[in-house]
Amino acid sequence: MDKMTTDEIKKWIEENLCLQDEARKITDQSVTGFNQSVATRKVVPFVEFGETRKTRLYLKSDLEHYRANKRK
Template sequence: MDREQLRKYIDENLLTKQEAMKITGQSISAFDQAVQTGQLLPFYDHGKDRSRVRLYLKADVEEYARRAEERRKRLGE
């Protein structure tokens, strides 16, 4: 995979926390809780503290959002 292919893959498949939160419709605290409890795992996690970089696989975030929506519907019934 050359540099441009890698860049394209990243653009199409990896999300920042803010992008992932838009898909899940969650607040920062709810999103962080999902990560802390292992319901949603970063695809890439590097660094510590303020220099930490976490990226999420788009397919994982979309699947998590679908499951979360199903839970909300079940609990609302």
């Protein structure tokens, strides 16, 4: 695997990952609907930090795939 510079990593993160607010917009869901999708593992965080207060980052391509294939 090629070594990425810090700037390249930052750019990749900005282009490919998002927090819950943007994730909900991508999947076109309410807070409740999105939280239910996460709880049922239909939407899975790419990475999660924290024990009591969790920070989750979602992969945009996963969210776009979910949006395209979810029941309406």
